[in-house]
Amino acid sequence: MTNFLPIDFLLTAGCAWLVIGLLGLVAPRNTQLISKMLFPLGALVGVGVGLVALDALGGPAQTAVLAIGLPDLPFHLRLDNLSAVFALLLGFVAAGISIYAAGYFRKGEGTAPGLMCLQYHFFLASMLMVLLADDAYAFMVAWESMALSSFFLVTTDHKHEEIRRAGYLYLLIAHIGAIGILLCFGVMTGGMGGGGGDYSFAGMRAQDLSPFWASAAFLLALAGFGAKAGLVPLHVWLPEAHPAAPSPVSAMMSGVMLKTAIYGLLRVSFDLLHSTLWWWGVVALVIGLATALFGVLYSTVQNDMKRLLAYSSIENIGLITVGIGLTLVFHAYRMEGLAALAMTAVLYHGLAHAGFKSLLFLCTGSVLHATRERSLGKLGGLIHRMPWVAWLALAGVIASAGLPPLSGFVSEWLLLQSFLFSPGLPHPWLNMVVPVAAALVVLVAALAGFAMVKFYGIIFLGQMREPALKDAHDAGPWEKAGLAWLALITLLLGVLPSTVILRIDAATRQLLGTGLADKLNENGWWMLAPISAERASYEPLIVLVTIAAMLLLVRWLVRHLYHGRVRRTTAWDCGYHFEGPRAQDTAEGFSQPIRRIFEPMFRMERHFPTARDVKPYYSVKVEDHFWHWCYLPVARAAGWVSTLIVTLQGGRIAVYLMYSFITLLLLLLVARP
Amino acid sequence: MISVSGFLGQLFAIALALVLAPLLSGWVGQCRAWFQSRSAPPLLLPYFMLQKLFNKDVVLAHNASSLFRAAPFLIFGCMVLACAIVPTLSTDLPFAPAADALALVGVFGLARIFISLAGMDVGTSFGTLGGRREMLVGFLAEPALLMVFFTLAMIAQSTSLATIVETLAHRDLVIYPSLAFAGIAFTFVSLAENARVPVDNPATHLELTMIHEAMILEYSGRHLALIEWAASLKLYAYSCLGLALFFPWGIAPGDNFLALVAAIPLLLLKLAIGGAFLAGIETVNAKMRIFRAPEFLGTAFMLAVLGLLVRLLLESRV
Numbered sequence: 001m002t003n004f005l006p007i008d009f010l011l012t013a014g015c016a017w018l019v020i021g022l023l024g025l026v027a028p029r030n031t032q033l034i035s036k037m038l039f040p041l042g043a044l045v046g047v048g049v050g051l052v053a054l055d056a057l058g059g060p061a062q063t064a065v066l067a068i069g070l071p072d073l074p075f076h077l078r079l080d081n082l083s084a085v086f087a088l089l090l091g092f093v094a095a096g097i098s099i100y101a102a103g104y105f106r107k108g109e110g111t112a113p114g115l116m117c118l119q120y121h122f123f124l125a126s127m128l129m130v131l132l133a134d135d136a137y138a139f140m141v142a143w144e145s146m147a148l149s150s151f152f153l154v155t156t157d158h159k160h161e162e163i164r165r166a167g168y169l170y171l172l173i174a175h176i177g178a179i180g181i182l183l184c185f186g187v188m189t190g191g192m193g194g195g196g197g198d199y200s201f202a203g204m205r206a207q208d209l210s211p212f213w214a215s216a217a218f219l220l221a222l223a224g225f226g227a228k229a230g231l232v233p234l235h236v237w238l239p240e241a242h243p244a245a246p247s248p249v250s251a252m253m254s255g256v257m258l259k260t261a262i263y264g265l266l267r268v269s270f271d272l273l274h275s276t277l278w279w280w281g282v283v284a285l286v287i288g289l290a291t292a293l294f295g296v297l298y299s300t301v302q303n304d305m306k307r308l309l310a311y312s313s314i315e316n317i318g319l320i321t322v323g324i325g326l327t328l329v330f331h332a333y334r335m336e337g338l339a340a341l342a343m344t345a346v347l348y349h350g351l352a353h354a355g356f357k358s359l360l361f362l363c364t365g366s367v368l369h370a371t372r373e374r375s376l377g378k379l380g381g382l383i384h385r386m387p388w389v390a391w392l393a394l395a396g397v398i399a400s401a402g403l404p405p406l407s408g409f410v411s412e413w414l415l416l417q418s419f420l421f422s423p424g425l426p427h428p429w430l431n432m433v434v435p436v437a438a439a440l441v442v443l444v445a446a447l448a449g450f451a452m453v454k455f456y457g458i459i460f461l462g463q464m465r466e467p468a469l470k471d472a473h474d475a476g477p478w479e480k481a482g483l484a485w486l487a488l489i490t491l492l493l494g495v496l497p498s499t500v501i502l503r504i505d506a507a508t509r510q511l512l513g514t515g516l517a518d519k520l521n522e523n524g525w526w527m528l529a530p531i532s533a534e535r536a537s538y539e540p541l542i543v544l545v546t547i548a549a550m551l552l553l554v555r556w557l558v559r560h561l562y563h564g565r566v567r568r569t570t571a572w573d574c575g576y577h578f579e580g581p582r583a584q585d586t587a588e589g590f591s592q593p594i595r596r597i598f599e600p601m602f603r604m605e606r607h608f609p610t611a612r613d614v615k616p617y618y619s620v621k622v623e624d625h626f627w628h629w630c631y632l633p634v635a636r637a638a639g640w641v642s643t644l645i646v647t648l649q650g651g652r653i654a655v656y657l658m659y660s661f662i663t664l665l666l667l668l669l670v671a672r673p
Numbered sequence: 674m675i676s677v678s679g680f681l682g683q684l685f686a687i688a689l690a691l692v693l694a695p696l697l698s699g700w701v702g703q704c705r706a707w708f709q710s711r712s713a714p715p716l717l718l719p720y721f722m723l724q725k726l727f728n729k730d731v732v733l734a735h736n737a738s739s740l741f742r743a744a745p746f747l748i749f750g751c752m753v754l755a756c757a758i759v760p761t762l763s764t765d766l767p768f769a770p771a772a773d774a775l776a777l778v779g780v781f782g783l784a785r786i787f788i789s790l791a792g793m794d795v796g797t798s799f800g801t802l803g804g805r806r807e808m809l810v811g812f813l814a815e816p817a818l819l820m821v822f823f824t825l826a827m828i829a830q831s832t833s834l835a836t837i838v839e840t841l842a843h844r845d846l847v848i849y850p851s852l853a854f855a856g857i858a859f860t861f862v863s864l865a866e867n868a869r870v871p872v873d874n875p876a877t878h879l880e881l882t883m884i885h886e887a888m889i890l891e892y893s894g895r896h897l898a899l900i901e902w903a904a905s906l907k908l909y910a911y912s913c914l915g916l917a918l919f920f921p922w923g924i925a926p927g928d929n930f931l932a933l934v935a936a937i938p939l940l941l942l943k944l945a946i947g948g949a950f951l952a953g954i955e956t957v958n959a960k961m962r963i964f965r966a967p968e969f970l971g972t973a974f975m976l977a978v979l980g981l982l983v984r985l986l987l988e989s990r991v
Contacts, residue, residue: 381796383738394740401786404772404779416775416819420826435823435981439974442819446812449782453789453808462796463736533770536832542771543754543780550750551743558895562727571734571891573797574878585793585801593809597967 006056007064007079010087010132013049014125017042021121028114035102035478038117042124043098049128050091053084058506063134069141076200078134081506082271085347086131086263088504092489093255093354094124100362100482101248103475104369111156123149123252130260135200136185139264143181147174147228150257153249154241166240173227173237180224181264187217188272204272214273218280221268222287229261229317232291233626239298242310243374247365250306254313255358259350262320266346269328270511278332278427285325289437292318292444297601300451300594301622303376303587305364308455309357312400315448316353320346322441323415326434327512330418333426336514341530342418343508344501344516349411351500352493356399356407359486360455363393366479367459370472376454376587381464385472388480390460395487397456399494401449405544407493410528412445417536447594454590463581495541497528588620595622603628679765682933683757686766689937690756694909695719695902697948702876704952719905726898734795734891744791745892745899751784752906761913762936763925764835764842773832774822778815781866784903785811792888803887806963810865810872810884813970818862820977824855824984825918834917842921850987854980856919860954861973863911865966868904870955872966875904882960909944912951916943 020038027033056062061080069075079087101120105113126149129142151174155167189199190207198204209217227234242250269280295314302308323346330339364374366389373379383390399406419438425431464470475483493500498520505515516530523529529537558564573579595602603623609616648659699719706713715721733742757768758777772780789804789811826832828849829840865872868885878886889900917924923939925932961969 381736383740383794384736387739390738390740398783398786401782402779403783403786404776409776409779413775413779417832420823420832432982432985435820435985436978438823439816439820439978442816443812446782446815449786450808450812453786453793453804457790457793457801457804461738461740461790461794462801527770529770534831534833534836536773536775537770538773538776539771542768543776546754546757546768546771547747547750547783550753551746554746554749554899558727558899562895563730565730565894567730567732568735569732571736571795571797572732573795573799573890579797581796583798584796585798585805590801590805593805593964596964 005062006052006059006084007062007077007132009052010049010079010128011064011066011077013045013052014128014132016045017121017125017128020045021118021125024114024117024121026114028112031106031113034113034117035105038121039098039102039105042121043095043102046091046093046095046098046124048091050088050095053087053091054503056084057081057088057503066138069137073137073199075138075141076134076202077132077138078201079132081510082263082266083131085504085507086259086350087128089259089351089354090124090127090131090256093358093486094252096482096485096489097248097251097255097358097362098482099485100251100365100479103478103482104246104248104365111152111158116153116156119149119152120249120252123153127256127260131263134202136182136189136204137199140178140182140185143178143264146257146260147171147178150249150253154245154253156246156249157244163244166237166244170237170241173234177224177227177234180220180227182224184217184220184224184268187213187220188268201267201272205274209273209275211275211277214275215277215280217273218269219283221265222284225261225265225268226287226321229258229265229321230291230295230314231287231317231321232294232314233630235291235295235314236624236627236631238314239302239307239310239624242313242361243304243306247306247361247368250310251358251361251365254310254361255354258313258317259354262317262324262346262350265321265324266511269324270331276328276332278329278430281325281328281330281332282430283325284321284328285437288318288321288323288325289440289444290318291315291321293440294318294601296444296447296451297594297598298622298624300447300454301591301602304374305367305376305379305455305459306361306374308376308451309360309364312448312451313353313357315444316349316357319412319415319441319444320349320353322437323349323418326415326418329425329430329434331512335424336512337531338418338421339512340508340514340516341414341421343512344504344530345411345414345418347504347507348414348493348497348501349408351504352399352407352411352490355486355489355493356396359396359483359490360393360400362479362483362486363389363396366475366483367472370474371469373466373469376458378466379459379464379469380462380466380581380584381460381469382472383460385469386460386474388474389483392480392483392487393456393460395490397452399490401452402445403449404538405494405540405547407490410494410497410538410540412441413528413538414530415441417530420536421531450594454587458585458587458590462584465581465584495544496525497538497540498523498525501528501530588618595620601625676765678930679767682763682765683767686761686763687753687757689761690906690909690913691753691902693941693944694756694905695723697909697912697944698905700945700948701908701952701955704949705955708952708956719901723898723902726893726901727895729894731894731896733893736795737891738794741791741794741891742896744787744794745896745903747787748784749899749903749906751780751787752903752910755780755784755910756906756913758834759910759914760835760838760917760924761940763933764839765925766835769833769835774826774834774837775819775832777834778818778822781907782811782815784907788888788900791892795891797891799883799887799890803884803890806884807888809963810966810970813967814862814865814973817858817970817974817977818866820974820981821855821859821862824851824977824980827981827984828852834914838917838921838924839926841918842924843926849984851980851984852919854976854983856915858973858977858980859915859918861969861976863915864951864954865970865973867908867911869951871958871961872969874960877960882963884963912944912947913940916940916947
């Protein structure tokens with residue numbers, strides 16, 4: 001082997017992650033070795049993966065065959081542009097999270113650090129494998145490894161019952177999803193039409209499925225990958241599993257693992273299936289919108305900071321799915337320019353979300369370490385004690401609220417642009433519905449701002465709601481480095497959109513046959529003008545520089561022309577001086593307008609104080625409608641069926657022998673030659 | 674690529690915005706007083722206020738954080754950027770490509786987030802109340818505003834404000850019914866976004882009804898001056914935006930110096946009429962309860978969507 005291809009490097013990186021994980025088992029209780037040596041090494045591998053993927057973008061697809069697996073069923077691997085974009089995401093985000101994790105895991109909490117290290121790096125390697133897999137077998141093996149390793153990571157604190165419950169729910173829905181994906185691959189191997197049965201992706205690409213079976217495969221993929229991504233109504237595991245997991249794991253799951261599901265959906269619907277039907281797009285659009293709206297509304301009313309972020313992840317996945325839906329619609333009508341625009345928005349939002357959501361989850365980890373408190377109602381004022389975390393979290397908050405000049409806005413802008421130029425679809429009612437969908441997307445974005453102000457304002461600003469918060473301390477150097485790395489990604493994705501899009505354009509080009517590169521190259525690197533400069537343009541760097549320059553200039557001018565005097569005193573608050581921290585809005589209070597305006601969307605149990613209460617109190621509990629609509633009935637039905645079965649099981653061995661005997665007789669009758 | 678005259682024009686537009694914005698606020702206040710048969714405050718009152726506030730010491734609450742101190746400068750920066758993007762005198766703005774209509778909404782959103790966070794920073798009951806209400810108004814108004822921009826963008830086939838204004842100003846005399854809907858919706862949104870009656874009242878510190886004032890209660894000295902100035906810049910930006918979009922006549926198309934000079938008195942005239950109109954609205958309406966605001970802005974949203982649908986259904990051949 002003379003030349004070492006990127007795919008070989010990625011394989012080596014995957015193996016390196018496995019080795020690092022196994023090394024953790026050598027001294028499972030040696031926290032110092034594991035956190036200060038192995039996790040940083042893992043981060044280094046992550047940077048390597050990111051750089052190699054960056055280099056591989058735009059190059060030809062490379063394949064490899066691994067002679068492991070079952071006899072005669074080798075693993076096929078392939079690194080193409082779509083895989084490379086997601087490997088890029090995985091590598092760079094994992095690097096930040098691993099650096100942070102180096103400072104995060106402490107002695108004597110839950111799973112032994114060595115085991116944790118193994119699970120974590122196994123998780124990373126399996127995600128890389130998912131991206132590289134080029135046949136259904138390798139894909140499913142990697143997919144299941146990913147689900148299992150993340151299940152063990154979620155249940156790190158397995159001594160708490162609710163964490164075990166969250167882990168079980170996660171595993172259950174992950175497997176419902178896996179069944180969907182397996183069936184989808186089954187349909188795509190072409191077994192339905194006789195012949196076929198080639199389980200490699202190349203074989204699936206060569207199949208020419210009838211519209212019915214293609215649609216079946218698409219819907220199965222949407223359900224299967226949707227379960228992993230958190231699409232409504234298969235989202236219920238997300239808000240349970242994310243708070244249960246340690247923060248670096250939540251960050252990894254939300255930032256990267258959800259994106260592997262998006263990768264799978266893109267792979268199936270644009271690469272493996274080629275007869276796109278327009279209504280697929282509408283289905284994805286509607287489900288995506290419902291998910292986004294549902295996620296953002298629930299995120300605004302959460303009182304647990306990690307649950308809030310988990311619902312916000314559901315929202316972002318919804319927005320990505322909206323983009324996929326739009327791409328499918330445009331693709332079906334052969335409007336490839338617009339499809340490329342929407343696809344770019346999808347990929348960009350994937351990258352942006354991976355950066356800012358991991359950043360925010362890691363910030364909650366630091367807050368959790370400093371205060372041992374996850375409930376928003378007991379936090380507050382932490383900007384005074386943890387200025388680093390607070391200011392870095394602000395970057396994540398602005399990006400997550402979809403505001404310029406950070407990363408979240410770029411993808412939202414691209415998505416809205418593709419909505420805006422949708423008229424011209426050769427379908428009258430689609431033409432009308434699509435702009436209204438755009439309005440909902442805007443509503444979601446604006447509500448995300450509300451949720452983020454709540455998240456940031458209640459945790460970091462205001463007065464400390466508990467006296468214990470005075471002892472909070474800022475994050476350590478490793479944690480700061482990890483946060484700063486992710487904040488840097490968020491900033492770069494925000495201000496250099498053209499540069500980034502020119503790199504990831506190869507994936508768009510691979511899936512749709514056309515990209516945005518030609519249009520972008522007409523203008524400077526600082527300008528994002530996907531159609532033409534006259535139609536729409538955005539220069540985030542100018543926005544950033546202008547605001548920053550104005551800030552410094554005005555500050556200097558005011559000091560120079562007037563003075564810089566400051567006096568400190570108690571807060572004014574309309575002259576009322578007797579207010580303690582209890583007078584601030586609580587988390588419940590902050591979201592009261594949302595609960596009131598969108599009342600039918602929530603299932604609420606409220607207790608209002610009356611004038612005669614001796615100990616008046618107010619409480620509100622918001623529950624998920626879907627839990628009561630979809631899950632509890634199924635659980636109840638399952639319980640009912642099992643009580644029926646219990647009647648069969650009397651516990652007497654004679655009866656059981658009789659069952660076997662009857663079964664045998666029946667089988668003999670049926671299977672008679 | 675960027676012409677010198679364009680650059681000078683841009684600087685002039687920013688300077689004009691900085692100078693005219695407090696004047697516009699003063700003019701609205703004066704008209705309001707006249708309509709309400711009160712004796713009016715001097716027209717230049719906002720300038721005196723700014724001067725006074727800049728001279729005063731900043732009195733900070735003990736637990737005000739660095740974010741609280743940075744926010745006024747950031748908000749001011751956002752508003753100056755917004756004023757630079759909106760075509761006031763000419764459409765030849767070197768800044769215009771930096772942000773189109775969607776990004777402009779984003780810049781306003783950024784300022785809103787910072788002012789809400791600053792309101793929450795000191796941790797008083799009014800501050801958090803104001804921050805929450807501001808975000809409430811924000812998420813109700815933003816979709817409506819973007820729907821207005823969508824309608825206009827479909828007419829002009831562009832989201833760039835300069836292109837939209839140029840298309841609207843130099844079109845043949847075609848009446849777009851969609852523009853009427855969009856215009857009404859835009860008026861509603863502007864009232865809400867600028868903390869005006871009937872959504873908020875800029876002239877009151879009546880505790881339970883305030884939104885904008887509640888957030889900035891703890892500000893003083895130069896911080897308060899910058900926030901007030903930024904608020905008047907926002908009013909100016911919205912007014913100019915409304916005038917440019919719905920009454921675009923007189924805005925100079927390029928770096929035509931004569932047209933630019935002619936545009937100034939026309940702008941002043943339009944702003945004077947617009948300010949009086951705003952004062953009229955504020956006089957004949959009463960401040961509504963905060964939970965009527967969703968209805969008010971919901972109406973704006975419906976009107977904007979209606980405008981969009983009218984555009985799509987009836988005018989798609991135009």
